[in-house]
Amino acid sequence: MEALNNINLASLLDSFVSLFSAFVLGSAIGLERQVRQRTAGLRTNALVAVGAAVFVDLANRLHGAEGAVHVVAYVVSGIGFLGAGAIMKEGANVTGLNTAATLWGSGAVGACCGADMIGEALMATLFVLASNTLLRPVVNRINRQPVKEEFGEASYTVYTVCQRAHQSKVRERLVALLEQANYPVRDLEQHAFGHDETEIEAKLYATSIDADELDKVITVLGSLPAVTQCFWSAVTED
Structure with missing residues (x-):
């Protein structure tokens, strides 16, 4: 009831x-x-x-x-x-x-x-x-609309291949140039590349960059006598 x-x-x-x-x-x-x-x-x-x-x-x-x-x-x-x-x-x-x-x-x-x-x-x-x-x-x-480089968020890595005998000097020069461009290095790794060369992999803290500024760093690095290859890449973050 x-x-x-x-x-x-x-x-x-x-x-x-x-x-x-x-x-x-x-x-x-x-x-x-x-x-x-x-x-x-x-x-x-x-x-x-x-x-x-x-x-x-x-x-x-x-x-x-x-x-x-x-x-x-x-x-x-x-x-x-x-x-x-x-x-x-x-x-x-x-x-x-x-x-x-x-x-x-x-x-x-x-x-x-x-x-x-x-x-x-x-x-x-x-x-x-x-x-x-x-x-x-x-x-x-x-x-x-295409995403402008400076507005995108990604993880950026600079790769430098140099003669193994000069890897220490190249590494120091790489870090110095990136810091001058206000792109400090978050992580730095080295890998054997061929018989007498080393690949230096510098991961940046920045999640967005100015492509022209980073290209200038690559140009300076590429002009060093001990450097055979130099480039940077970006991986978009989720």
Whole structure:
């Protein structure tokens, strides 16, 4: 009989408004994802929003605002695990990050609805949709532009091949030139190269460089009589 005693038409109407709002707003977010044929589409985003609204509304009715606050924290972490399942890594490529972030946004919308903050839920929905639509052409335009060397982040290494008998002097000259150019050496290694030569590998602390400046260092090093080869390379960091 406890179930019958808990029936309250005013509370039921309030819960209906919360869940209906979560359903409509979650579906609006999911519709945009479905049109773009993303993994988490219409149904997934609607379910996430409604589910979050149910939990928060339930906690709100049982324990008031304090209980709702505790449940919101668990909803956030729970949706985080759900979003992690949408993220996939294939080699150096990572996909699904935007889908996971959208699910997180749908959960926030649902939590607002469950807490009877329909206006805030509507604003959150608009911002999630704006992020997935209005910012898309901006991202596409940026991605089509080549990355300038000075703006890129990578690990840089200078390679110098010299006569083994002069490796100490060449190594000192290499470090000095790099420091003068404000590119201090993070790590220095030497390897045998052929019968009478040594390869000196200098890894830099810098994550971005001026290519012209480093080319000048290479030119000076290459002019030394004991140096047979000199070049630098960059490996983009994840």
